[in-house]
Amino acid sequence: NAGVTQTPKFQVLKTGQSMTLQCAQDMNHEYMSWYRQDPGMGLRLIHYSVGAGITDQGEVPNGYNVSRSTTEDFPLRLLSAAPSQTSVYFCASSYKGDFYGYTFGSGTRLTVV
């Protein structure tokens, strides 16, 4: 089925560990982005990409790294996990100019202990 696929759905990390959250879309969307959702707060933008080879920082980029080597994939790397990174992470994609709105992945619930 067409859409945005996020893996894993759940993850528990120890402080200091690194990991990569995967995000893939098969809709040929130019724009892809990562958000985190914390209780009592709106979703916040971590990093985004307007096309292969182009990425930029969002509102809360510290501690995260991204790359966009293909149109389809936009992985999010946690370099050295901290308890403050415990959150639910969403990947989203859209066509350039977002005329058609956004498609969200199902989310990754990450706990850092």
Added chain:
Amino acid sequence: KNEVEQSPQNLTAQEGEFITINCSYSVGISALHWLQQHPGGGIVSLFMLSSGKKKHGRLIATINIQEKHSSLHITASHPRDSAVYICAVTPGHNTDKLIFGTGTRLQVFP
């Protein structure tokens, strides 16, 4: 002060009631989005608006650009409408960034 404010934060209703959720924003925008997040966590895009009004089934979204305000209406509400409704804006032009409100939690009881 958040750039996108939603009201109310929580809303309960009886099945069949007419529901209104409000969103106000303080920045210039190129589009406003209404999203739905079910208890399972998935987020679905309901509407994208840059002017006027859109309708999809029992859902109606309106926007007043001059007043920087949007409303989401649900007619003949149903328990399956229970979810968190999130307003988000695309600030400026030629940008992929979204600024989100904190959401309105709606519970519809039979």
